[in-house]
Amino acid sequence: MAKLxxxxxxxxxDILMAQHxxxxxxxxxxxxxxxxxxxKSFPVPxxxxxxxxxxxxxAIVGGEGLRDDPASADVQSMDVIADSDRLAAIDxxxxxxxxxxxxxxxxxxxxxxxxx
Numbered sequence: 463m464a465k466l467x468x469x470x471x472x473x474x475x476d477i478l479m480a481q482h483x484x485x486x487x488x489x490x491x492x493x494x495x496x497x498x499x500x501x502k503s504f505p506v507p508x509x510x511x512x513x514x515x516x517x518x519x520x521a522i523v524g525g526e527g528l529r530d531d532p533a534s535a536d537v538q539s540m541d542v543i544a545d546s547d548r549l550a551a552i553d554x555x556x557x558x559x560x561x562x563x564x565x566x567x568x569x570x571x572x573x574x575x576x577x578x
Contacts, residue, residue, distance in 0.1 A: 466520065466542045470562065473518070477511060477564060478572050484509040485573075511569050516562045520544045521552050
């Protein structure tokens with residue numbers, strides 16, 4: 463079983479690392495373009511992760527022990543099912559969703575903290 467916090471963290475980390483890898487490739491290309499008589503007149507190709515919205519579908523495992531107040535101090539993490547095959551077999555009323563909205567500004571700020 464996975465923890466919801468680990469799944470969300472992994473998704474966000476993958477997005478940040480994808481942007482970071484794209485930046486490193488652009489940096490390498492910029493050096494190559496600068497040293498080439500032909501390429502230096504072309505713009506360096508670069509990719510930027512734009513605004514995105516990711517919806518995750520999951521089911522909570524063993525949630526019967528959770529209090530009605532989700533902000534309760536004794537609830538630190540939740541075991542979840544996120545596997546699509548297992549989710550397909552679960553009653554639709556038991557499914558949960560969470561939507562992550564990510565902006566380029568948030569990605570840039572997070573990337574700065576990674577590069578420190």
